[in-house]
Amino acid sequence: MVELSPSFLLEFETLDRDHQQLADIVNQIVQAIDDNEPEKCETLATHFVKSTKLHFAREEALLIKAGYPNVKKHQDHHKSLNSKMEHLLEFAKMAGENQLACDSLRKELVFFLMDDVITTDMEFKTFIEGKGVNGKA
Template sequence: MIDIDDSFLLECEEIDKDHAWLNQLAEDINAAIDENRPQDCAELSRRFVSLCKKHFGAEEALLKKIDYPDAKHHHEHHQSLYGKMDTILKLGEAAASNELARKSLKKEVFYLLMDDIINEDLSFKEFVHSINKAG
């Protein structure tokens, strides 16, 4: 799993809190699989996806509020992750009875976190930080 250390913090409490919760849910999904409780994966995956969607909305509202110049690009990036979220829901359902689904679920959840937090969100870190300092 991703170790959310300080280098991943955007220094924006609302967003960092969401990322930490998403990371926790990803760890819970991993634990359910590793500890032989795959029947928990469906519910945990639903929670993970639902929090992701809520988080994307909150993040986009914040970027709009602070007039982030690339807000449209970030919105499109989030849109591109919706297909992955559907895959996670399906894998979560299948995990109880399918070994391959369990393996894929771990990977997909990890990639989604990587895509949102590491690849894309860090690109607006400096902007959010400069606004925080100014404000």
């Protein structure tokens, strides 16, 4: 199970809420695998990927609005994750019949969320804090 410790919070409500929602879906997938209900993985993973893409769009719009100077780099980073998301969906599709796919899905999903989605956002944490942008929108 993944848990977002305080060091992973941006202290920016809209984005922290999105990250928590993504972590909740990851935990539902891990739970489904642990409960030997891998057939649930495909629907959950599809939901995860859709939610992640929506989150990226929301985050990019917010960074543009706040005038974040490295927004292009962060957008490119988000774009570079498309193929990883495709792989996650493929593992999830196979999870019902294939233990290896389940193991890969669980491992890759947790890395994806923690390393690719959340840790890379720490790059702009100081910027949005310093900007005093209202995160309650």
